[in-house]
């Protein structure tokens with residue numbers, strides 16, 4: 273595993289998810305296992321999920337916080353997600369199985385991510401979704417906070433944003449005093465409703481959640497959502513931007529979408545994966 277990102281770039285994020293769960297650190301959770309595990313997931317899928325964690329870290333989408341999951345290949349009502357751990361440090365042994373309510377099947381007491389409800393409720397609401405990336409990617413946060421500036425596709429690499437990027441306002445569900453985290457199934461449902469049929473939902477004051485019809489697509493879209501946000505902000509400095517229109521967005525989603533393996537193979541190699 274190659275941790276080749278500039279660590280100094282991560283200093284902006286101060287969220288508390290991912291910390292080891294204790295009473296004094298309430299943003300992680302130790303919870304009881306429930307139910308019977310499904311047959312073991314394909315080892316390649318587990319390896320790819322580990323690689324996805326490392327790729328997202330290398331691209332600054334996640335730092336010590338944030339997480340990526342994939343739907344279980346043998347049980348569509350289950351998903352795979354790391355135990356409570358910084359994404360760059362995830363290994364195959366850290367991958368756990370969860371049901372859609374966010375209950376681990378065999379965590380054996382290991383702390384789990386508090387915001388696992390993001391994943392379970394999106395998988396429940398969207399049968400087409402096979403992978404979910406949740407991050408606090410700094411570049412997208414301004415677009416969640418400034419309602420007059422929606423995130424829009426500024427180049428061909430992110431045509432998938434053309435279907436619209438909703439912003440989740442947690443105050444509508446949790447009231448005015450929450451810690452912004454998706455810490456319950458109800459909040460997960462509200463987030464999934466806000467996502468609707470889109471690929472990306474911004475979360476005001478928090479970050480973003482990106483979905484895909486497979487793991488590589490979700491990772492690809494998370495990386496290019498972040499890049500799009502950076503470019504859109506730069507264009508705003510220059511003047512009024514011309515964004516992709518609906519037809520261009522649809523066309524580029526198809527053409528660029530056919531090249532995802534090319535990016536994944538390179539990124540996996542950079543991440544030191546043995547399974548590019």
Ligand SMILES: [Zn+2]
Nearest residue numbers: 289387407479
């Ligand atoms: Zn979060």
